[in-house]
Amino acid sequence: MxxxxxxxxxxxxxxxxxxxxxxxxxxxxxxxxxxxxxxxxxxxxxxxxxxxxxxxxxxxxxxxSFSFTAIPLFILVGDLIREAGIAKNLVEFTRELIGWIPGVTGNTAVGTAGIFSAITGSNAATTASVGTALYEPLCEEGYENDYAAATIASGGVLGAIIPPSILLIIYGAAFGVSIVDLFIAGVIPGLGMLFVLLGVNTVIAYRNDYGVTEDFGIDYQQLLVKTWHAKVGLGTIVLLLGGIFLGLFTPSESAAVAVVYILVAAIGSRQITSIDSIVRACYSSILLIGIILPMVxxxxxxxxxxxxxGLQEAISNAIISLGHPVLIILVMTVIMLLAGSVLDATPNLLLTAPILAGAAASLGWSPVAWGIIFMMGASIGFITPPYGLNLYIISGIADIDYIKVAKAAKWHWAGLVTVWLGVMIWYTVVGGG
Known part of the structure; x- marks a missing residue:
């Protein structure tokens, strides 16, 4: 030295x-x-x-890096969605689609979080939007305040995994990994996390008589009506993901097309009626990008x-020296959970992921597989004390003690960790390509 x-x-x-x-x-x-x-x-x-x-x-x-141009555009997409008041239509669409399952509004909150994740690509934006729209309805439906807040915070985790994720864009741009491949690889783990959260809420709601309904099944006529009302938000998802997965656009181009689409559709449907709304959305995006990029x-x-x-190599070699894949995965899991619980997602991604990359490679995980596995762990950190960004966001919205929300999220946390471990085992046994 x-x-x-x-x-x-x-x-x-x-x-x-x-x-x-x-x-x-x-x-x-x-x-x-x-x-x-x-x-x-x-x-x-x-x-x-x-x-x-x-x-x-x-x-x-x-x-x-051209890839970084996608970040402010995806942030702007989310801000325009908020300014256009599209959240209400998306909530009503989700309620009609899955609201017949026991735990009506809780499942609506989780489902809406999944949809918002596919639009904003941000856990914080998803948690704030869903929390503002659905916290009060959850309480009115009989949910305990802390559990209602915990359900929303847990749903916000999906914003880091379900494409188009801003954090996956940062990972791909920083480490030279295909962002499109990361998005494709994030679909199944993201849906797995979504379904386990729906399952956890359904069981807890049924046991505690939260929003239990006797009206089973979907009213397809009403679903068509709600789908039409939510056309701008749903159309944004089709443009963003369809354009990327079909190879029509790069992630940056897809986000730019989505911005134009929202502006045209929202102005045409009079969901945006003043230039002030557009200015506010742009201003919010500039403020957030001014935080993210210096962090990067x-x-x-x-x-x-x-x-x-030599710290990265030393830690990686120490983990690899454990020899057995189970021990390596166990130690990596603990490190990822600890790092995610005390660091903001961006510095955690850029600092911890390279430190553990050598150990990940020893398990046969490709850079794409490692990116998904790491981001799943980092996203679980959003509901893990002492940092737990989503917990802070929703506790501020609901005016509930942070620790109470964290305790109420324990079963959501356990479900997400189970899916995460399943993905790690899958990539280890089947292959990490």
């Missing part, structure tokens, strides 16, 4: 110093991307592994520094 260039102290002491400084900055509420930036700047100044100019070159090189570039700088220290 190279000695610090500017300080007459050992490399270990210098590294501990900048790490402690970063931890203190985090404790005092400095935004995480600035905390990462402080650490990366300290490493570049104190060690001669990278010239300082690497920081600006890294920023330029990362953001030059600073996380990659941290990743490069950790690689230079």
């Amino acid at each position: 190279n000695a610090p260039v500017l300080l007459a102290i050992s490399s270990t002491e210098f590294l501990i110093g900048i790490t402690l400084l970063s931890i203190i900055a985090f404790i005092f509420g400095i935004p995480i991307y600035l905390v990462f930036g402080i650490w990366a700047l300290g490493y570049h100044v104190g060690f001669d592994s990278f010239p300082l100019i690497n920081m600006s070159q890294n920023h330029y090189g990362v953001l030059q 570039v600073t996380s990659i700088l941290i990743q490069q520094s950790l690689s230079d220290l």
